[in-house]
Amino acid sequence: MTQTNTIRVLVAKPGLDGHDRGAKVIARALRDAGMEVIYTGLRQTPEQIVEAAIQEDVDAIGLSILSGAHNFLFPKVVELLKKEGADDILVIGGGVIPDEDIPGLKEAGIAEIFTPGTPTSRIVEFIKENVKH
Amino acid sequence: MDLIQSVLNGEKRGIAKMITLIEKNAPEAIEALKQIYQHTGKAAIIGITGPPGSGKSSLVNQLTKKIRSEDKKVGIIAIDPTSPFTGGALLGDRIRMQELALDQGVFIRSMGSRGALGGLSRASYDAAKVLDAAGMDYVIIETVGVGQSEIDIVKLADIVALVLIPGMGDEVQAIKAGVMEIGDVFVVNKADKDGANRVVTEIEMMLDLNTEKDAARPPVIKTIATTGEGIDELNEHIKKYWHQIANSNELAKRRKERIRSELISITEDHILNQILSDKSSKIDSMVKDIYEKKIDPYSAMELLIAPEK
Structure with missing residues (x-):
């Protein structure tokens, strides 16, 4: 029987801001690129995100945040994934993130940060090139 | 196999990984399913x-x-x-x-x-x-x-x-x-x-x-x-x-019906996949022959499923 390798991505909104237009645009773009996107809704804790990622066995997690709490919440997700032995999952982030915060976030294990204005095709390419299958 | 043990222990990573294998149609999935069936x-x-x-x-x-x-x-x-x-x-x-x-x-x-x-x-x-x-x-x-x-x-x-x-x-x-x-x-x-x-x-x-x-x-x-x-x-x-x-015997009745339809469906899939992978070039030439009316589709099918001599 032929094997299929559909990429599965969890799109999650950690923290307390209620703006998920961006997350929905990304979810739609990934869907149109042939991926299965699991969208979990607003106001997720890092614990909820990691638990969902493990049960859904996703290849990547896309975190979207506009509240300014990225320096705390993004690294926390990576840390919890490590603790669960699931750090093979690619973590990327997006939202309103100042340039000076990006090096620190990458050092904390976020593979890439996409700020406003990034074409969705770049995000699709990045995921396709970097997920471990 | 630790994956099996992990599933049987109810560990979420094992459950998640095995479901992924099934979704991917991986050959390991069938082996694993054989082992958990009991x-x-x-x-x-x-x-x-x-x-x-x-x-x-x-x-x-x-x-x-x-x-x-x-x-x-x-x-x-x-x-x-x-x-x-x-x-x-x-x-x-x-x-x-x-x-x-x-x-x-x-x-x-x-x-x-x-x-x-x-x-x-x-x-x-x-x-x-x-x-x-x-x-x-x-x-x-x-x-x-x-x-x-x-x-x-x-x-x-x-x-x-x-x-x-x-x-x-x-x-x-x-x-x-x-x-x-x-x-x-x-x-x-x-x-x-x-x-x-x-x-x-x-x-x-x-x-x-x-x-x-x-x-x-x-x-x-x-x-x-x-x-x-x-x-x-x-x-x-x-x-x-x-x-x-x-x-009552209702549950057993329903489950037996389900097993029957599952058995038929996996047999169907298996045979079909075998034919498609072993005989794909033969199918191509048959399509041509059927189009040119050298043979009809039913006779072609009978040739397709006949055991190789």
Whole structure:
């Protein structure tokens, strides 16, 4: 029987801001690129995100945040994934993130940060090139 | 194999990885399924089906909370449609199940329908076995939002709850064939909306017309999934129905029918795949011959399945 390798991505909104237009645009773009996107809704804790990622066995997690709490919440997700032995999952982030915060976030294990204005095709390419299958 | 042991221990990573193998059609999946089969059959498999937007995910959320209060473990498979054009899918059933996300007695897996048309996905049948073998007391399958004829859930579930809402059409809808025939329990959700009582009456009238005398009459339950109203009653009816079929030969009868259809379907798949992979060049030349009327399609088929000499 032929094997299929559909990429599965969890799109999650950690923290307390209620703006998920961006997350929905990304979810739609990934869907149109042939991926299965699991969208979990607003106001997720890092614990909820990691638990969902493990049960859904996703290849990547896309975190979207506009509240300014990225320096705390993004690294926390990576840390919890490590603790669960699931750090093979690619973590990327997006939202309103100042340039000076990006090096620190990458050092904390976020593979890439996409700020406003990034074409969705770049995000699709990045995921396709970097997920471990 | 540690994957098997991990599934049997109910470890979520093992369960998740095995379901992925099944979804990928990996050869290891079949070997693993052979090994867990002995451990399946204990869970009650509940199917939740109904039109898009009828509140299936919210009902699954509430029902699961209720079952958890009785300290039973729940595995959930939630299926959403896959795009026939791109193969992508947006799986959004978890949005309504956020309260369950950190409950260690609940495992939720979202699946794309991946080309299957009956409201389920191909992998959902085997994924249900994984959750069953992992020690779940209940496995709840939430189908794709269905129209009138997607009834594959009866091939997978022991109990089917059909969710309807007010405002979907007149009483003729209720006597049409298809999904209206598969409910073991009817749920009228969004019961605070106008017209809910009319939907209940229409379902009751349809049930009055059933002529099968010894079949149990399905209950019709009003719920409001957002507030949890009616969920106690739904849970009680599901439990009652489960005991009733488990203590008669009805459950065994249903499961044997399911096994028969599964055996036929996997045999079909296997033979078809074998022919397609072994004889693809032969098929190409046959297409040409059929087009040129050198042979007819039925004779070509007989040649195709004849054992090689």
